[in-house]
Amino acid sequence: MTGGDDEGGLSSSAQEVADARGLTDLDIQAALKTFVPSGGRDEYVMFASGGHSGSVFAIGIPSMRILKSIAVFTPESWQGYGIGGPTEAVLDQGNYNGQDITWGDTHHPALSETAGDYDGEFLFINDKAAGRVAVIDLKDFETKQIVKNPFSNIDHGGTFVTPDTEWVIEGPQYAAPLGGEYASLDDYNEVYRGYIMFWKFDREAGRIDESKSFGMELPPYWQDLCDVGKLESAGWLFCGSLNSERATGGIEDGNPPFESGVSQNDMDYLHIVNWEKATEMGRNASMTESYNGMPYISIDTAVAEDLLFMAPEPKSPHGSDVTPDGKYVIVSGKLDPHITGYSFENMMSAIDSGAGSPDPYGIRVLPFDDVVVAQIEVGLGPLHTQFGGDGIAYTSLFLDNAVAKWSFGDTWELLETIPTQYNVGHIAAAEGDTVSPDGNYLVSLNKWATDRFQNVGPLLPQNLQLLDISMEHPQVIYDMAMGVGEPHYAQIIKADKLDPWQVYPEIGWDPHTQAVDPDAAMPGQERVERNGNNVEIWMTAIRSHFTPENVEIREGDNVTWHITNIERAYDATHGFALPGHNVTLSLEPGEAATFEFVAGNSGVFNFYCTEFCSALHLEMMGHLLVQP
């Protein structure tokens, strides 16, 4: 590095810095486009899934700084999530198969929408590895709820929301018998199924209402990404699929492995679902089957009620993406170099005309030529499409290591391809899943980094590349090393649409109920009460002490411990660690928490504040004394 001359002529010294560091003119522009000065603000916040980290990340754009991780399916001790404190109850909602499930594979974050536009209130995310969906409240960026898909132990194409977030949709992927129960692979065609879940979202409560939710049975094709219709196509839903072959693998028995077995057919099936009509009958007992108390619409009913149609789609597609105007569905067959554009209007005409013939499950497959309006050769390995403004689309090209820019609507043509490094999976554009994408930033979520960063051992970071798509010829302007997870998909919202709390509204706040906890420890009422073997502690935290500081109990006591951060200052978080008891809490200003344990061992346990809250932070401690 060079020191630079902080007194001299600024243009010349800036150039000196650039020269000394070997920056090209394009590097200089990229640097100036992405640098956010101290105290400045990013224009957008990207919510990226963390993949098998089980988390979600809020990332500023254009700086590509990780503003916050949000723990969802995996315990996270910095946030005090799921380790000894009350948030364990959130995580426990997702347990199944008789055991704790302490991680997740987050895939597709979906911001809540109003009239097809991100509204910044909630975020939903699925867990592919267990078939679960979580609700995050963007008032405090914390996970409030996890629901477990009762039909399936796996999902993929989720979450997606309807234009006013009435429903959160969790798409399936690998087929399995209902509820994951045992059936031989010999019975695959007859017994294995996919189940799409329609989770009813109660915005007022900030929760999914399981009692109003339902599923729909789908054939054992591997349903992949879905997208929800908007504007012209509002009320409908579109999901790609990739195993119309219904291959069951078995390389060990001389069968083709899945990678080739599911890649035989030239066409797979785009699923076309009338979700709005489905919701009218999803909780109607006479129209549904039920499993473990959750209703689902069978394929037969879906066919009979005109809820479910299909269209051929080439070839093992990944993404199916609705254009901002709602007029087209774009499918990228990852083994086909084209994107394929379907007209919603044509779909409706074909449905009305009765055209097409049934698949093996009786689902009417609309004629390809009736519904497809365009195909463009974009390159190898097209996966996923996002939108700029004004009829411009971008498709990731996994095999070509590039993003294709192309136009749709009036003219369907490839405009150019922009190299990215390397193996781009999903892409995300600013406001890209809304009815009005902004057309300025696009992030290429590259799966391989190889030579892009320092070598940090055999497990590499991912490379999230920021592209300036406001340029006539878009370019990569930043390489973000993503070394804390493997984001699968992301959504990018204008930062000024977010309006989180700075501190909790009142002292004694329970973030789970989003209300004051009547049992919260309150200032001036700190105490320890004993009732037989039951000990209840009311403790407050403020810079720089806990009250009480010393708590003496007896081995075998049943302990209920309330603790409240009574600060009102922004950023005045206190942590609480209780050694020997696997308890860690992060208490934001106003927050109250309660945890319980049985005092299993006598001893002295020095509890302390884990968040460096003040110059006297180290003095913020106390003793739990457990008498033998």
Add this chain to the structure above:
Amino acid sequence: MTGGDDEGGLSSSAQEVADARGLTDLDIQAALKTFVPSGGRDEYVMFASGGHSGSVFAIGIPSMRILKSIAVFTPESWQGYGIGGPTEAVLDQGNYNGQDITWGDTHHPALSETAGDYDGEFLFINDKAAGRVAVIDLKDFETKQIVKNPFSNIDHGGTFVTPDTEWVIEGPQYAAPLGGEYASLDDYNEVYRGYIMFWKFDREAGRIDESKSFGMELPPYWQDLCDVGKLESAGWLFCGSLNSERATGGIEDGNPPFESGVSQNDMDYLHIVNWEKATEMGRNASMTESYNGMPYISIDTAVAEDLLFMAPEPKSPHGSDVTPDGKYVIVSGKLDPHITGYSFENMMSAIDSGAGSPDPYGIRVLPFDDVVVAQIEVGLGPLHTQFGGDGIAYTSLFLDNAVAKWSFGDTWELLETIPTQYNVGHIAAAEGDTVSPDGNYLVSLNKWATDRFQNVGPLLPQNLQLLDISMEHPQVIYDMAMGVGEPHYAQIIKADKLDPWQVYPEIGWDPHTQAVDPDAAMPGQERVERNGNNVEIWMTAIRSHFTPENVEIREGDNVTWHITNIERAYDATHGFALPGHNVTLSLEPGEAATFEFVAGNSGVFNFYCTEFCSALHLEMMGHLLVQP
């Protein structure tokens, strides 16, 4: 943002970008100093503790990008650490008090050193919340070992290494009875103690050798940060402390809270330890006491053998830092506006002369004036000192929100203070703890961010600010939002000193033994073997299939599952998720893993690759079929 003109005159269009984004001339320089072009390399890697995230982070400098998180004390599912796989055994080493401890509070990372210089081979990190130390191998950036301090359930001033990494030193903090056993606070002075651990490091084995390690009893002052002598002071160790008052708190009983109780005395005690001499007797049964099989040197023995001395230090100090030349120890009394410089030569003279008088535990306290050579008023809340080259030092000023730059050696004087935002805790300089700091970069690990970033809810990121200290007047050149943990301390190493593997050396590699696992699944030998109720699976993973793909077993079977990633390509990681069984693995090229479970429920479980490895990644799956 502006589009810029990617064809036009570059200087002018760069200026247009800067103008449109409101960048000042200093912003432009900062942008150009920190931007690393796509495919470029950072000059340094900072290893930052994650605080109560329980992790360590590798961060590139000057770009401040998180290259990798390293899971240590907290399970982490992206890395497949501690959730169902073989690394659970690493985490389990740290359990105590009869339960799993599934998080940690990492504080002070220490890079291994050779001749007082970082050598890039290993990283050590402590867990304050449980009194534990972990060993990370920088060949693969993975945690290999956790050792539990047998004397204490808490630590703080650790880890620090001796100049050739013969010993890893874990300093204590809050006092408690030996082993954390119960004793009343009334017996604090007599029974409560600190215990410093000397962990013997076997570089060849890459492990701490507990059988050669030992502790030393210290008075119940709260020992804080330590630093190890080097060059002139090699063989000695220096630890600050902050509760010479031996306050025991009790705000609930009308006592002064700790924050004031431990802040009464004008002077606390700098601990001066002859670690080299201590190691000669630490495993000598006739010189030591023992607790749970681990020997420790008592205070009485330490005094009798001239291992332990003290010197007064003002006032509730945090850092004690040895200058690169080893000649001075710098103490920052956080309630005193000065730094205080102690001469090692003077300490030795005072020790030899017999000067000083004993503390309440018989430890000789050297006269302040005999050992102190300088005091400089640097500002309010001085915490921690780091070094540039050529007799320049930097001290964090928590209360002043600044970093003080000052000189030592020939002239001791404050040179200037550089504002930082806000509440700086530790600071870390490039190669700053070595015998030859580089003097170009310094990171201010600010604990509060308040107005620096987007509002992301009541829990804010930290603000890690990069300073260019090669400038005559150092300036902040980057604000990094640290939203995935609360780094406490960091060390910064030249990137070219790191030489990690790109892939594991051979197929079938066990990262725990760093050798080929004789039981590893190998290509061509994939199989399932049944022996009564015991089923053993040998599976391989390669783009884009597992072999075997389908595994059929019976409920109640005891399953041992070996899986090997047989790739040799850089970055060709495969993940392995087994739904319903809470198993997630990250298998880097060559890596082998074994996990075991009892098949508790019948059903169909779709296992799959969690790392987006190829265009046919979704096809990389299989079925575990568990017959009822």
